[in-house]
Amino acid sequence: MKRLFNSVLISKPMKSNLIITIILDVLALLSFSFVIIGLKAQKGEGDAGLILHLLIYLASFVILILLNAKEDWKTRLPIREQINGRSNLNIAKMIANIIICYVNYIYTLAIFANLDFLNDFIKIGVIIVIVILLLSRIIYIAVKQSPFKVFLGALIVFLVFSLIGLEDAVLSWTFVTIILSTLFIQFTNIDVKYLLSKDYRDKIINDEEAEEGIKEKLFRKKYAVLLYIPFLYITLLISEGIVKSINFLHFVNLIAQVHFEHPPTDFFSYFKIYEVFLKIIVFLSIWLPYYQFKDLVLDLLAKALIKKTERSDHLLMDNGRYYRAQVSEFKFKGFKRKWRIDKNNYLSIDENYIIEYQINKETNCDSPLINIKCWSSVSKNANIKFITNDILQINYNYFVKDKSDVLNRLDGADNYYGKLLLRKTDFSGIYLFFIILIFFIFGYFGTEYSMKNKYRGVYDLSESKNLTEDERPEFIVFSGKEIKVIKRRSIHYNADTVNKYTYCSDSLLIKDINGNIVGGVDPATELILMYYDKSGQPTEYKIKKVK
Structure with missing residues (x-):
């Protein structure tokens, strides 16, 4: 039973979807063909419009099978392979696939809804199945994960955001802070290793260096959670302030076409659904900037508390060669920019000096031209920034140490992952925050105008x-x-x-x-x-x- 559940819903999530889709489409195509043949027998000629629709439906069915059958049928690993499949996604193919699936399932739904020999009970059941197939197909195409996992995750998110709040909520702010500041913090202690079996613990933590690395990760998680607590409070404060406003009540009544006088307490009411969506939007708009800047803030706080000397950066920089990391130019076909390592532009660092070499091989000379720049490693005038032991920034250029783990992982990495490796500040979260803020401002003034002028x-x-x-x-x-x-x-x-x-x-x-x-x-x-x-x-x- 467990193996069947895992196969149908996790490891092969679209195999059953494909089988049911083929069965329904074949039945719908046969029924539609018989309808056209029957009309031709009655009138003596076929209906050109119906024949065109039949050809479109048949073409969408064939294309859907060609695009999805091979991937739906093969075995996929439960977690990692599905997640990794998202990074290799072709956006143009994804959009085309979604359109084809939408056309195919809409035709299937329309045909079954108009079959006279089926009773209403069977029609409703088939329509529900088709809608579930369509939603599952679109979700899988978009995120390359099991639709069951996505539905389950969405349900958990809905329950959490509907229960959490500052005051009038099941999960009040007091309860949330107790969980985060006491219970969770206890699990960031290295002593959590004793919850593992001894054999497993000895394999994972086999020396002091491994234990120190795990301890560092746990400590960073601990302070990251402590840093997030005020951001969570601001999130709940803003979302509850909006939910309790008459503007939001007017918006829900207008969009959902209802007449709530006060925010209802029903768990699955229209108002509660819009409230959860609002909380998720506010949460994401605040959480994304926090997630992108938390490491920077923690580093700044640590450096402010632990004062560094003038030569501390110099002491931390290892001698050796550091190659420049560059992101490739944007290409429309690939939709992705990737990082590459420029071996012709590198730094040579010794204890006292940083020397930059830039080799230009595109010359007519027998030997390449070499441009050399030199800085003192402790110079205050040069814009030199120490990132980690393996990463150095000069002006806006990043250099990564030769034969380091970061260099190997960075070469060929996509734009976003490369920024994470380089600890480079990504402002996309800030942009999203301001975009959502602008939408909220327009939403506020829009509802104000609607309440004062609409329907007059x-x-x-x-x-x-x-x-x-x-x-x-x-x-x-x-x-x-x-x-x-x-x-x-x-x-x-x-x-x-x-x-x-x-x-x-x-x-x-x-x-x-x-x-x-x-x-x-x-x-x-x-x-x-x-x-x-x-x-x-x-x-x-x-x-x-x-x-």
Whole structure:
């Protein structure tokens, strides 16, 4: 049972998807063909439009099989191979594959939905299966991981972000800080090795150097978590501030076409779903800059606490040759920039001097030209920055020590991974933060404008299509937060009846002077719906805006 579960959902996640897809597509193609043949027998000629759709469907089915069958059928390792498959992804092929799959599954769904010999229960079941197949296929194409793992991960993320909060939440801020600052910190102690079996521990930690390396990693994790605690508090503070605002309530009511007066407490309500999405967006916008700059901040804090001498960088730099690391030019076909090692540009470092050699072989001379620059290793004027024992930065150029582990891993690495190896500051997280910040600013002013101006105007009864302005028996004047329902008297010398109501811009509801709900705005149709109590039953009047 465990092997079957692992094969179907983890190691071969798309094999069952492929088999079910082929079965459904073959049945759909046969059914569609019989429909076309039947119409031809009745009319004496075929329908050109249906034949064209059949050919498009057949082509999408064949292309889908050619693009995915081989990969779906072969065995994939559970974790590492699926993760590594993401780095070799061709974006153009991915987009084309998603489009083909979407076209194919939509045709399959449309055909089964219109088969007369199937009852509604079977149709609904088949449609649900097709939708699951489509979503699973798109997820696998996009991230190259088991759709089951992605669904499970999304569910865990949803549960965590729906339960965590500062005050009114199951996982309150006090509980979160206790977990992070006490329980998690205890697991960053080297004594955690004693939780492992002795045989496994002796293989992993076989000398003092290995133990020191593990201890260093655990310490960095410890201080990284401690550094993140204030960022997490800011994340929850911002997200809860937005969730509790009337602007967010108005946004949810407008988008979801509902009328929440207050944030609901239901776990799977529309409001809760949008709240979780908001928390995830705020979390990512703050976590990405933290993740990219945490090592830099920790290094700066450590250097500030442990004062370095003027010659400390000099003492840390090893003698030897350091080659320049460069990122390749952007190529449209590959969609990727990779790092390479320039063996013609290197540094030679001894105890007192740094000498840069730049060899130019593209000359007509018998011998290549060599440009030489020299700095004192303790010079304050030169823009020399020590990164690690193996990495040195001069101005904006990075040099990596010959025969080092960083040099071997850097050569041919993609742009992002290369920046991580070089400890190079990546500002993409900052850019994303400001982009999301701009979206939030526009969202705030957009909802403010919507609450103050949207739906305002003069409205007529929906039945009063051909009546002039003087002939209409009833109309509404909607201005600001006030709604006036004006009913004309049939006798001209009698005054019109004017009923005044209040519009609640956050809930899109209309209330009378006592706070009772008497109507609301329908965001889908942009109609004002008024409810008047007649014979104990609410009667609905649909009123549309005058053009």
